[in-house]
Amino acid sequence: MKPQDIIAGKSSLWIFGYGSLVWKPDFRYKRSEVGYIRGYKRRFWHGDNFHRGNVESPGRVVTLIEDEDATTWGVAFEVSGSQLEDSLKYLTVRETVRGGYITKMVDFFPDGEDGSSVQALVYIATADNPLYLGPATPEEIGAQIAVCRGKTGHNLEYLLRLAEFMRSSCPQVEDHHLFAIETAALTVVSYFLAAQ
Numbered sequence: 001m002k003p004q005d006i007i008a009g010k011s012s013l014w015i016f017g018y019g020s021l022v023w024k025p026d027f028r029y030k031r032s033e034v035g036y037i038r039g040y041k042r043r044f045w046h047g048d049n050f051h052r053g054n055v056e057s058p059g060r061v062v063t064l065i066e067d068e069d070a071t072t073w074g075v076a077f078e079v080s081g082s083q084l085e086d087s088l089k090y091l092t093v094r095e096t097v098r099g100g101y102i103t104k105m106v107d108f109f110p111d112g113e114d115g116s117s118v119q120a121l122v123y124i125a126t127a128d129n130p131l132y133l134g135p136a137t138p139e140e141i142g143a144q145i146a147v148c149r150g151k152t153g154h155n156l157e158y159l160l161r162l163a164e165f166m167r168s169s170c171p172q173v174e175d176h177h178l179f180a181i182e183t184a185a186l187t188v189v190s191y192f193l194a195a196q
């Protein structure tokens with residue numbers, strides 16, 4: 001969907017973040033809510049040759065994989081008025097042009113509500129994306145993240161800030177994939193430090 005199609009006729013829009021957007025939206029918004037979407041699992045299966053890696057050593061960032069039994073927790077940001085066009089213009093470059101993500105509309109369930117949901121825009125990198133790296137063990141992914149960096153910073157920062165968000169904002173959620181990769185990456189880092 002093109003940004004103009006997304007905002008057509010809308011006075012406000014919710015944008016769901018589940019990776020770097022949860023800790024670094026970098027666009028102006030009216031309000032935010034922690035919550036979840038259903039039918040997707042978050043996986044570090046997408047490559048990144050710009051923000052957290054480069055062409056020779058792509059980093060690993062998250063995307064969403066369809067799984068009808070799964071839920072993914074993150075943050076939704078409501079944008080309205082001029083924030084609508086500004087946020088989508090910014091995210092088109094950050095997510096789509098540089099990251100290879102496409103847009104979809106999903107149901108977002110704010111935490112603590114009565115099970116009600118709102119429609120939200122989400123950026124997803126699908127398996128047919130040239131940057132898609134696919135499944136690997138937590139050890140393989142952790143080792144890759146421990147050594148990659150890109151124009152925005154180290155891949156380790158991307159991982160640790162997401163893990164910190166989940167611990168502080170969603171303590172009730174046990175994200176095995178995320179925390180196994182965090183443990184693996186920090187183990188590699190500890191070897192590097194011990195070797196010095």
Ligand SMILES: N[C@@H](CCC(=O)N[C@@H](CS)C(=O)NCC(=O)O)C(=O)O
Nearest residue numbers: 017018019020021048051099123152
């Ligand atoms: N679309 C996901 C993932 C977003 C994401 O991590 N995208 C990368 C682009 S490859 C990004 O924005 N990176 C910025 C950064 O690493 O600071 C989200 O909603 O958070």
